[in-house]
Amino acid sequence: MHIQVVCDSASDLNHKTREELSIRSLPLKVITQEAEYEDGENITPKNVYDRMRAGEAPKTAQVSPQAFRDTFTSYAEKGQPFIYFAFSSELSGTYQTAKMIEQEVKEEYKDAQFDVIDTKAASLGYGLVVLRAAELAQKGATYKExxxxxxxxxxxxxxIFTVDDLEYLQRGGRVSKAAAFVGGLLNIKPLLHMENGQLxxxxxxxxxxxxxxxxxEVMDERGSNLKDQRIAISHGDDLERAEKLAEMIQKEFGTEQIHIDFxxxxxxxxxxxGTIALFFLNDTYK
Incomplete structure (x- = not known):
């Protein structure tokens, strides 16, 4: 039996990609002034960015325990092995909730074969992990592989990523209010990275x-075999800059596979x- 790969919407993989590779994705929540939406299902990234430009500050919520319970149980009942690759535990409570439900389901279904993995990754960095796992599953790789x-x-x-305005990260508690103020005042554009799942x-x-x-330059310092690996660029409604970065990467490293998405x-x-984020491996693995 093939292995089912499961993720959540923070992987930023679009519907087409998920369908082609039979990836099951559980939506996080986006909460606006008038309603609660399911990320990637009934609200688009463009809609969120337009709202933010108009001054709104949407909130978010993790995948619900019931959504995990329903999904995990449905696979366990069928004897379907699966692996849930989760959004970084440092940025959301989704992983912790999934681990709690994992224990419940395994107590009820003693023979269920599944794992919940904290990727410590986000956006298309997380998406690249899921893509590779799903490709292996389609080719019939073993659970262990x-x-x-x-x-x-x-x-x-x-x-490796940058944001257009530090104020947005400050609202979500990702940077201090003082840092956001100084950054905006001096036209400073921050370059950030992920370290053990944290920004x-x-x-x-x-x-x-x-x-x-x-x-x-940072990509050159940290990357490995950049010509042959698949990299990804995600953008906050700024396709032009994302494509410009892709052109620069192709020129510098000859990279052939560049996945671009919101x-x-x-x-x-x-x-x-205005966010621009770049994702690549610092070591390669076939």
């Missing part, structure tokens, strides 16, 4: 034009319009 390679990719996934400031760069160039509604509600 998918688990091992998925964990490896999660551990070695680099996240960590890396550098402060004056002016947006220098940011993409510095992202390429920063999804859940993560975008915290990072804001």
């Amino acid at each position: 998918i688990l091992e390679i998925g964990r490896y990719h999660a551990h070695h996934m680099e996240h 960590i400031p890396l550098e402060k760069i004056r002016g947006s034009k220098k940011v993409l160039k510095r992202m390429i 920063v999804g509604a859940t993560i975008g509600a915290h990072s804001g319009p």
